[in-house]
Amino acid sequence: xxxxxxxxxxxxxxxxxxxxxxxxxxxxxxxxxxxxxxxxxxxxxxxxxxxxxxxxxxxxxxxxxxxxxxxxxxxxxxxxxxxxxxxxxxxxxxxxxxxxxxxxxxxxxxxxxxxxxxxxxxxxxxxxxxxxxxxxxxxxxxxxxxxxxxxxxxxxxxxxxxxxxxxxxxxxxxxxxxxxxxxxxxxxxxxxxxxxxxxxxxxxxxxxxxxxxxxxxxxxxxxxxxxxxxxxxxxxxxxxxxxxxxxxxxxxxxxxxxxxxxxxxxxxxxxxxxxxxxxxxxxxxxxxxxxxxxxxxxxxxxxxxxxxxxxxxxxxxxxxxxxxxxxxxxxxxx
Amino acid sequence: xxxxxxxxxxxxxxxxxxxxxxxxxxxxxxxxxxxxxxxxxxxxxxxxxxxxxxxxxxxxxxxxxxxxxxxxxxxxxxxxxxxxxxxxxxxxxxxxxxxxxxxxxxxxxxxxxxxxxxxxxxxxxxxxxxxxxxxxxxxxxxxxxxxxxxxxxxxxxxxxxxxxxxxxxxxxxxxxxxxxxxxxxxxxxxxxxxxxxxxxxxxxxxxxxxxxxxxxxxxxxxxxxxxxxxxxxxxxxxxxxxxxxxxxxxxxxx
Numbered sequence: 001x002x003x004x005x006x007x008x009x010x011x012x013x014x015x016x017x018x019x020x021x022x023x024x025x026x027x028x029x030x031x032x033x034x035x036x037x038x039x040x041x042x043x044x045x046x047x048x049x050x051x052x053x054x055x056x057x058x059x060x061x062x063x064x065x066x067x068x069x070x071x072x073x074x075x076x077x078x079x080x081x082x083x084x085x086x087x088x089x090x091x092x093x094x095x096x097x098x099x100x101x102x103x104x105x106x107x108x109x110x111x112x113x114x115x116x117x118x119x120x121x122x123x124x125x126x127x128x129x130x131x132x133x134x135x136x137x138x139x140x141x142x143x144x145x146x147x148x149x150x151x152x153x154x155x156x157x158x159x160x161x162x163x164x165x166x167x168x169x170x171x172x173x174x175x176x177x178x179x180x181x182x183x184x185x186x187x188x189x190x191x192x193x194x195x196x197x198x199x200x201x202x203x204x205x206x207x208x209x210x211x212x213x214x215x216x217x218x219x220x221x222x223x224x225x226x227x228x229x230x231x232x233x234x235x236x237x238x239x240x241x242x243x244x245x246x247x248x249x250x251x252x253x254x255x256x257x258x259x260x261x262x263x264x265x266x267x268x269x270x271x272x273x274x275x276x277x278x279x280x281x282x283x284x285x286x287x288x289x290x291x292x293x294x295x296x297x298x299x300x301x302x303x304x305x306x307x308x309x310x311x312x313x314x315x316x317x318x319x320x321x322x323x324x325x326x327x328x329x330x331x332x333x334x
Numbered sequence: 335x336x337x338x339x340x341x342x343x344x345x346x347x348x349x350x351x352x353x354x355x356x357x358x359x360x361x362x363x364x365x366x367x368x369x370x371x372x373x374x375x376x377x378x379x380x381x382x383x384x385x386x387x388x389x390x391x392x393x394x395x396x397x398x399x400x401x402x403x404x405x406x407x408x409x410x411x412x413x414x415x416x417x418x419x420x421x422x423x424x425x426x427x428x429x430x431x432x433x434x435x436x437x438x439x440x441x442x443x444x445x446x447x448x449x450x451x452x453x454x455x456x457x458x459x460x461x462x463x464x465x466x467x468x469x470x471x472x473x474x475x476x477x478x479x480x481x482x483x484x485x486x487x488x489x490x491x492x493x494x495x496x497x498x499x500x501x502x503x504x505x506x507x508x509x510x511x512x513x514x515x516x517x518x519x520x521x522x523x524x525x526x527x528x529x530x531x532x533x534x535x536x537x538x539x540x541x542x543x544x545x546x547x548x549x550x551x552x553x554x555x556x557x558x559x560x561x562x563x564x565x566x567x568x569x570x571x572x573x574x575x576x577x578x579x580x581x582x583x584x585x586x587x588x
Binding site for chain 2 (some may be wrong): 003103158189190191194195198201202204205207208209210211212
């Protein structure tokens, strides 16, 4: 039995039916459930899937576990908002600008910490430290609006990145998430992805096989940072407000990491599964009770259960079922 | 192909490798032997760029490669295996070898096909889908070999690829190494299994306390009194004199 989390599926194994099927379901979802509550649920689930995927690309695919991934999110959120409010650029320009901001922060943090040889939990801690530093900086300089944060004035209109209907945001984040999934699929099937998997499993062996570990790790931090930065821009435009705690606080870091690990780190759809679950739990908890943060308590409990019984994440459940079906079919065929 | 001159590596007060020089000609199989703790693996690590050297020079194909990063040395054609195997545990055998194959075949289809060919070459054709973590010691040693072979090396540094194998597995891997050489790859190997060293190598260097104490054809080296003493202790050669070649070989075996 092949228990390995297959990082490089055999050439024949395309899953186009699965990708297109899920995309179709996501496209139809707000048409079937048009209530603002459900569309908002969809937006948040996809948003968490998107930033979860950005964590997954660095943490799951390349094994660079970050505990302060919010640093890229915040960089993107502030970059796009500052460009819009202080310099008067179109908010749409914020999307590429936030990607660049995330990538640059990824490059700087990656360069400093990989040069120093930080790995595993040390790398996780240094990313947390960087996020905290930026939170304090954002709190104290003028251009970010300091602790008061920045309020983006509401002016509905697609040209203004503000959709009158939530469904506009829904399709925007759907497109972004689909893009991030496409990148994950590409990583599964490309040389770059194979090199990242090798680095994740054993850096010395990867180096011995001619892989430039330092450069590849920088590349993946930039890629992950760019995606996460775009997430920050989207968040700012959806809620029209950011402050240092939202942008650089530890909450988002934890959510990205949880979403990815609960769903299945290093897999294409792990973050999506985790994100739908997180959004469902948080909405349910909010509707049924008034306790602040109850959803994260529930989610933490779920994480414990999953680590104990499904260490490869919820996605393992699906692949086990799939394997059972296949082996049954094989027996019948024989 | 490979020239090492006056290589010295110091850990604190210990000279792990002391002014070692050796040469490996193209297309040959050369062995590096020596008692436990002699510094063989350290010398390998220095040659392949895993450890910085304190003095000396390493030249590959006439070019100075001393101090180059490991991956650049590997891309120039010199690749090492690890004595303690380092598989990509969660990846399958096929994926493990494909990581190497990607180095010379950026296209996925070609890399996978190349990895399969290499797997067959080392007798792992039937285990492609197994996770590397599930392999036996013999399987892991072969995987090390296959992975390095897949990147298309000119010179292989094999660090005890036979340690922990049973006699029939050793015979198989000796054949594989001979086939690799026949395919145009030069081999430098560290080995304790003397039966394999004697049958494979054309030239032997003996390392003891970090120094090269003898070198030559296999028969000459195992009869060298300095080598016998390095393995069995001072005075052993005198006790055994006059040494017949058979005894000396046994002595080296022990």
